[in-house]
Amino acid sequence: MSDEGKSILLYSAGLDSFPAWHYLGKPPAVYFDIRHHFREAELECVRELAERYGIDLTVSTALDLSAWDTRPLIPFRNIYFAMLASNYEADTIWCVGVRGDHTLDKSPDAFARMSEVLSEFAGRPIKVDSPFWDMTKTDIVRWYVEAGLPVRDLLDTLSCFEPSGRRVHCGRCSSCLRRWIALANNQITGEFAANPWEWERVQSYYLRAMRDGTYPEHRAEEFFAALKTVGAPT
Numbered sequence: 001m002s003d004e005g006k007s008i009l010l011y012s013a014g015l016d017s018f019p020a021w022h023y024l025g026k027p028p029a030v031y032f033d034i035r036h037h038f039r040e041a042e043l044e045c046v047r048e049l050a051e052r053y054g055i056d057l058t059v060s061t062a063l064d065l066s067a068w069d070t071r072p073l074i075p076f077r078n079i080y081f082a083m084l085a086s087n088y089e090a091d092t093i094w095c096v097g098v099r100g101d102h103t104l105d106k107s108p109d110a111f112a113r114m115s116e117v118l119s120e121f122a123g124r125p126i127k128v129d130s131p132f133w134d135m136t137k138t139d140i141v142r143w144y145v146e147a148g149l150p151v152r153d154l155l156d157t158l159s160c161f162e163p164s165g166r167r168v169h170c171g172r173c174s175s176c177l178r179r180w181i182a183l184a185n186n187q188i189t190g191e192f193a194a195n196p197w198e199w200e201r202v203q204s205y206y207l208r209a210m211r212d213g214t215y216p217e218h219r220a221e222e223f224f225a226a227l228k229t230v231g232a233p234t
């Protein structure tokens with residue numbers, strides 16, 4: 001899976017980027033510590049899994065974006081990441097987006113535009129890409145499990161916007177909800193401080209939005225399939 005030239009993976013020890021590191025043939029990785037509000041919990045996971053797996057990891061403190069931390073996420077952070085990553089002389093910058101991602105700074109089109117601008121400014125070809133544009137989070141977890149990789153370590157990843165303490169997933173944020181869906185559809189029980197399917201937003205927003213086309217069809221199918229696994233009302 002690794003690119004022919006040098007590549008670097010933007011790594012955050014999440015449910016996507018940890019499998020991506022395996023999927024891509026264990027490339028060098030970089031974590032940008034931009035001082036966002038859950039950096040301590042994230043950094044702990046990043047360091048722990050890197051140590052456990054011997055990930056060739058750089059933790060960069062080049063940029064402090066704490067002033068722009070409009071929760072849950074820092075706007076356009078992937079553009080900052082791609083710009084910083086271009087300093088590592090890689091031809092390919094792997095930034096993990098999944099099938100159906102369409103935020104302003106994370107989509108195939110956004111990455112194509114970043115590639116164009118970075119290549120022009122660096123004076124050499126640079127490609128920003130994701131290995132998972134054709135896979136949903138559920139697909140990624142399935143790939144990971146079928147590759148025989150340990151589920152225990154997958155559960156040691158972090159995907160929560162408001163984690164408390166050591167890797168405690170809140171179960172009350174969109175990141176937790178997506179994590180739960182991907183795990184539940186692979187018959188894996190994740191740990192959450194509160195059951196994600198009982199989050200108030202599921203009833204007040206997601207049930208309707210998943211039906212009315214706000215989200216791509218495959219996202220909706222996986223959402224309802226996960227709800228079924230716990231007998232939640234749909």
Ligand SMILES: [Zn+2]
Nearest residue numbers: 160170173176
């Ligand atoms: Zn959460």
